[in-house]
Amino acid sequence: MTVAAQYFQAMLATVQRDAAVFLSYRLRFATQVLSMLFTLTIFFYVAKLVRPDAVGAHGKYYAFVVVGIVTMAILTSALHLSELVRMELMAGNFERMLISPLGPVGGAMSMAAFPIAYSCVFAGMMLTLAAAFFGVPVHLAGIPLALLVAALGALAFGAIGLLFVGGLIAYKSAMGAAWVLAGLSLLGGIYFPVSLFPAWIRWAKDVQPLTPAVDLLRHLLVGTTSLQPVWLELVKLAGFALVLMPIAAAVLWQAVKISRRRGTIMEY
Amino acid sequence: MTDSLTARIAFGDGEQPLAELVAPVAAEPIASFRGVWRYWGRGRERWAVLRNIDLDLEPGTATCVMGANGAGKTTLLRIATGLLAADRGRVTIDGLTTDDSWREYHRRIGFLSAGDRGLYARVTVQRHLEYWAALAFMPRRERKAAVRDALAQFGLEELAKRRADRLSQGQRQRLRLALTVVHRPRVVLLDEPRNSLDGQGLEMLAAAVGAVQDRGGAVIWASPVGEDQPVDFDRTFVIEDAELKPA
Numbered sequence: 001m002t003v004a005a006q007y008f009q010a011m012l013a014t015v016q017r018d019a020a021v022f023l024s025y026r027l028r029f030a031t032q033v034l035s036m037l038f039t040l041t042i043f044f045y046v047a048k049l050v051r052p053d054a055v056g057a058h059g060k061y062y063a064f065v066v067v068g069i070v071t072m073a074i075l076t077s078a079l080h081l082s083e084l085v086r087m088e089l090m091a092g093n094f095e096r097m098l099i100s101p102l103g104p105v106g107g108a109m110s111m112a113a114f115p116i117a118y119s120c121v122f123a124g125m126m127l128t129l130a131a132a133f134f135g136v137p138v139h140l141a142g143i144p145l146a147l148l149v150a151a152l153g154a155l156a157f158g159a160i161g162l163l164f165v166g167g168l169i170a171y172k173s174a175m176g177a178a179w180v181l182a183g184l185s186l187l188g189g190i191y192f193p194v195s196l197f198p199a200w201i202r203w204a205k206d207v208q209p210l211t212p213a214v215d216l217l218r219h220l221l222v223g224t225t226s227l228q229p230v231w232l233e234l235v236k237l238a239g240f241a242l243v244l245m246p247i248a249a250a251v252l253w254q255a256v257k258i259s260r261r262r263g264t265i266m267e268y
Numbered sequence: 269m270t271d272s273l274t275a276r277i278a279f280g281d282g283e284q285p286l287a288e289l290v291a292p293v294a295a296e297p298i299a300s301f302r303g304v305w306r307y308w309g310r311g312r313e314r315w316a317v318l319r320n321i322d323l324d325l326e327p328g329t330a331t332c333v334m335g336a337n338g339a340g341k342t343t344l345l346r347i348a349t350g351l352l353a354a355d356r357g358r359v360t361i362d363g364l365t366t367d368d369s370w371r372e373y374h375r376r377i378g379f380l381s382a383g384d385r386g387l388y389a390r391v392t393v394q395r396h397l398e399y400w401a402a403l404a405f406m407p408r409r410e411r412k413a414a415v416r417d418a419l420a421q422f423g424l425e426e427l428a429k430r431r432a433d434r435l436s437q438g439q440r441q442r443l444r445l446a447l448t449v450v451h452r453p454r455v456v457l458l459d460e461p462r463n464s465l466d467g468q469g470l471e472m473l474a475a476a477v478g479a480v481q482d483r484g485g486a487v488i489w490a491s492p493v494g495e496d497q498p499v500d501f502d503r504t505f506v507i508e509d510a511e512l513k514p515a
Contacts, residue, residue, distance in 0.1 A: 003371070006405040013402035017391060024390040024431075092385025096447075099349045099379050100403040101371040260353040263308065 010102045011110035018114035036126050039069060044134050055193055056225050063137060063222035066130045068190035070123035071214040074154055077119035079181050081112045081161035082174035089268040098265065104256045105249045108165045109158070116154045123150070127221065142220030149220065152237045153213035159244035160209075162252050170255035172267060184210045194227070209240035297324035298376075298486045299348070299455045303357035306343055317343050319510040321357070325455065325486035330477050330499055333490045334515060335507035341490035342382060344507070345457045348488070349379045361455055375405055378453035382460040384440055386447075389433035393424050393443055396432065397450050404451035418450040421479070422472050437464040442472065449476055456480050456487045462495065474498040 022028065047062035055064040085108060088094035097107035130136040160180065168174040187194070187201070188210035194202060205211040205227070212233040219226040219233075226233055259265040304321040307314050317340040325331060335341045346352040348359050350366040350373065358365055364373045387396065397418050401411040419425045422442040432440065441464045449456060461473055477487050477499050489499065493506065504515040 009408060010403050010405060013399050017388065017395070017399050020395060021388060021390050091388075092381065092383070093388065095351065095381060096386055096400070097403070098351060099374055099377065100400075101374045101405040102403055103370045103374070257353070260351065263306075263352050265351055 007102065007106055010100070011106065011113060014107070014110035015114045015117070018111070022114070022118070032122065033125075036122070037129065040066065040126070040130055040134055043069070060222075062134065063130075064193075064218060064224060065191055066127065066134075066136055067218045067221055068214055070126050071153065071210065071217055072185055072188075072190050073123055073126075074116065074119045074150065075157045075184065075210055076181060077115040078112060078154065078157035078161040079164065079177045080115060081108065081158070082164040082168045082177050084111055084115070085165050085168055086174070086268055089266065092266075095266055098256075104169070105162075105252050108162055108252060109249075112158045112161055116158055120150050120154060136222065138221055139223055142223075146217055146220040149213060149216045149234070149237065152234075152241045153209060153217075155241035156209035156213070156237065156244055159241065159248040162245075162248035166248070166251040166255035169252070169265065170258045172264070184208060187211075189214055206236075209237055209244070212237045212240075295326045295328075297326050299325040299359065299361045301344075301348070301357065301359050304344075304347060304354045304359065305356035306340070306347060306352065307355050308343075316510045318347070318354075318507075318512075321512045323505070323512060325488065326502075327484040327486060328481045329502040330481055330487040330489060332497060332499075332501040332504040332515075333488060333507060333512070334493045334495075334504065335490075336493055339507040340510060341507060342459055344512075345379065345459050345488065345490055348455075348457055349377060350374065371405070375451075376454040377457060378448040378451065378455070379457045380444055380448040380459055380461050382463070384437060384444070384463065386444060387432040387440060390431055392429050392431055393435070394419070394428040396443060397446060400447045401450050404453075406451045414450050414452065418446040421449070421476055422446040423468070438466055438469055441465055442469055445473060445476060449480065452483070452485075453480075454485045456485060458487065458489045460491055461489065462491065462498075470498040 043065050044062060047060070047065065050061040052060060055061050085094060088097070088111070094107070097111075098104050100107065102110065127136070127138055131138045161177075164174040164177045164180075167176065185191070187197075187204040188208065189205065190210075194205045194211060197204075211227070215224075215227050216230065216233045216237065218224040219230065228236075256265065301321050301323040304318055305316060306318040308317050309315055321344065323331070333341055333344060343352060347354050350370070361373055361376045364376075366373050391399070394415065397415040398411060401414050402408075406414060419428055422445055424439070424442060424446060427435065427439060427443075432443065435443065441461075445461060448458070456477075458477075462470065465473060477489070480487050489497070489501070491497065505512050506515045507513075
């Protein structure tokens with residue numbers, strides 16, 4: 001068995017573990033679906049208050065915001081990773097991951113896999129329900145490329161999640177995760193177009209992966225006009241994923257070294 | 269190791285009894301602690317919890333490390349696992365340090381931490397073992413047998429489908445022990461392993477230590493001073509004043 005296969009199987013085992021834990025809470029899925037339906041309904045009526053052309057010539061606000069919400073759900077699951085690691089530390093389980101051949105970086109990545117994959121599936125379900133019950137015009141032809149965009153977005157968001165795990169391990173705090181989530185939901189163009197912002201803050205759309213991800217998904221799934229050419233948005237998103245992931249891995253590894261030296265690695 | 273012994277015998281004097289040829293050949297240690305120091309605290313509050321520790325673990329041996337509460341037993345084991353870095357000195361397993369290869373180093377160790385933590389409440393006994401075997405990079409074809417053996421070794425067969433949060437304390441400890449050895453590590457580090465075990469559990473634990481020795485592995489068993497031990501150790505040490513001394 002190759003080393004890559006060993007890593008893959010260990011990560012897959014972590015995904016299976018997380019799936020088993022998730023499925024052991026029988027009502028969790030049902031309550032999440034219910035919550036999703038409430039969200040879809042609320043925005044369905046909010047959208048009736050918004051001018052049809054408010055989000056561009058080819059879009060309707062409801063479709064615009066639904067795609068924004070599902071993208072945000074994927075980002076939230078990635079940024080929740082530090083909280084998952086904190087819970088594992090408290091339960092004494094992260095130690096097992098740390099002393100395994102998989103190591104802290106592989107371990108944290110594998111812990112991110114199930115929540116992010118689940119949020120992607122859940123996002124697909126939400127879009128399906130939005131199309132079936134609320135008339136969101138989902139373009140089936142755009143789905144294959146949208147899956148690629150979702151994967152790239154998940155990688156980029158996962159890397160941000162890993163950076164916060166590094167902060168948690170080194171400094172026992174990942175409070176910045178909530179701030180980043182709030183900031184991105186405001187500046188990333190989730191609930192309204194970034195063009196509504198004053199010019200001095202519009203640069204924010206270019207320095208994080210949420211805006212190209214959500215913009216591409218909207219373009220591919222509901223036909224809104226993208227802010228920039230599709231290829232450029234794709235390159236930007238891939239760039240964020242490819243650059244952020246090794247940086248996050250290096251930061252996490254450095255955090256582990258610091259806390260091993262300080263003797264605080266098992267503290268929380 | 270076997271190859272090394274065989275080579276030395278083959279080049280020895282054929283007139284001498286085999287035992288005399290073999291006896292002087294000291295087995296190379298699987299694990300070595302060399303000049304290990306570890307401090308806690310900072311500045312003027314800093315104190316050495318381990319001072320210049322040298323220890324070799326030979327194949328097929330079990331070593332007991334005793335000490336009062338806070339003497340440094342857990343610190344010593346955590347340094348061996350790589351959870352803590354030594355301030356000076358180093359620990360090697362099969363010549364590897366954690367810096368050489370985190371993966372290969374950790375494939376070789378099994379660690380039981382003190383206490384009763386480290387289990388997933390809603391995960392079954394069997395899934396725990398399957399998970400840990402995969403996490404330890406055990407080849408897939410070996411995992412099924414390894415899990416079966418670990419279940420049998422610690423009397424967990426009938427509990428295989430039971431969730432961890434529905435186990436008694438003693439059963440949880442047996443599961444934690446099974447997780448420590450399921451991947452057949454070369455070096456097993458046990459921190460106060462008697463925790464909550466009844467007589468039968470202690471027999472299983474002693475048998476598991478024997479099994480590690482039989483396959484040429486090495487065991488460190490850390491326990492408080494004065495605790496009765498169910499295992500005949502090859503060597504016993506005590507940590508006193510941050511130093512490792514023969515008991």
